[in-house]
Amino acid sequence: MTTNAKRTIAAVRADLAAKRVSARELVADSYARIERDNPRLNAFLALSPERAYAQADRIDQMVARGEELPPLAGLPLAVKDVLATRGIPTTCGSRILENYRPPYDATCIERLEQAGAVVLGKTNCDEFAMGSSNENSAYGPVRNPVAPDRVPGGSSGGSAAAVAGGLAVAALGTDTGGSVRQPGALCGIPALMPTYGRVSRYGLIAFASSLDRVGPLTASVADAAALLGVIAGHDPCDATSAAVPVPDYLAELGKPVAGLRIGIPREYFGEGMDAGVRERVDAAIAQLEKLGCRRVELEMPHTDYAIATYYLIATAEASSNLARYDGVRYGLRTPADSLAEMYRKTRGTGFGAEVKRRIMLGTYALSAGYYEAYYLKAQKVRSLIARDFQQAFEKADLIVTPTSPVTAFRLGERTADPLAMYLADIYTVTGSLAGVPGISVPCGNTSEGLPVGLQIFGPHFGEARVLRLAHAFEQASAAVA
């Protein structure tokens, strides 16, 4: 049996259909790996064996009856702990939701299970998805399977580590400012942020509602396409989910990439990028040109304002969304004599340092006398950043950039300076603000052996094109290696 790390969705399905392995064996194998490696990686916070084996048995019965298997049959799946799972602990990496068990499933989980996927458990993340290194989890940091003294990136660090470490074949993460793409880059796996509204947010515990998206982290680009095809589409439970038809992403993968205009925005290739990252990204762009893509030089002049814009808007929305954690309906309560004191003590003890920092920043940006100077100004600059993308897509079919200016850094190396940590999100937050889809696809390792990610942005609902280029690049890289 091949390891999870080498498995793909198609291989799992083929192995099941040919009875080379049973779904139950696949689950048992995944749990054996988790038992062995999770104490070191800390990628999983909770496991759901009852639910996983029940689903595996359903798949095995379908195999026994000779039925056609659903697209994700038997897929061992890890789910970021900000997605609600009925009866299974959902903590958001926070003490304030310790032991919380939601009474419902997120729509994306429901759809994946209907398509045959097996939920193994919930993965570690920065508290309420706020962080870029997974060091803000109340349940300890995750280690990068590629380099265990280093972070996996964040905030979907547990999901990235679970796939890169072979504990699961695929994972769901969430991306607000880069939280799927950046850990994908730092752990060396493909990671997709779909268009805003492409995937239902119902059951995604809110951080910043105008930015939050659910996306897959996988062993191959084709697997990301397969997962997206299942979770995409309108959901009556999420009014912001788009009623735009869902294409057959897997079928689109095989279409040619020669002639595609790839835009290279010069603002993404300035100071602050590690030399090792630049070398790999330059080589990747040369590779894309070899595949027949046409390089187009772009200017996206508001890129430099994206971090400031993002951290005002995201924190403002977070300060509102996180008001619900007050010790009344779920999670932690710190008892006190008055209701107001109970709120203050519960939130003061239940939230970690980064979450409190962001709540205060967002509250400040929305408070009387500062709303126009901070929040409204940021919303206007957000329009300018979105316009940069619109204009870029008049000249180019796709935009190609690095995913992160740095590779995986050492645990503890960057925790002292919150602003410096924010600045490392420079290449990902732009696309988050503009609502466009983006993928990070591995483009080799630095001389230190650390993975580098290539980011590809597409226009709204242009996932098929994004995936097609990423897939072609992945295939070409595999042929070279």
Place this chain on the structure above:
Amino acid sequence: MKITREAVLHVADLAHLELKEGEVETYRQHLDEILTYVEKLNALDTSGVEPMAQVVAVGADSAAAWREDEVHDAAVTAEALAAAPDPAPPFFRVPKVIEREP
């Protein structure tokens, strides 16, 4: 220095956050640094720019945006209350907020 100690305490009060004494100065420094950084937005002339109110314009006037207002019973009362710190079915119990006149 843009942010004073008093401003930090005011914001923490608005956000219902109890801060430990040591946290006040740490957050003051961090907020000060971050708010100084975001001032770079003032270099941009945004007169005549509309604030972004909708992320993706597709579907706003489509059938998806309009639906019948139908009542569905989620039937999760017991499960929802089971997750509460102090349930008193079918209510959530909290410390007394209104004092009765004697």
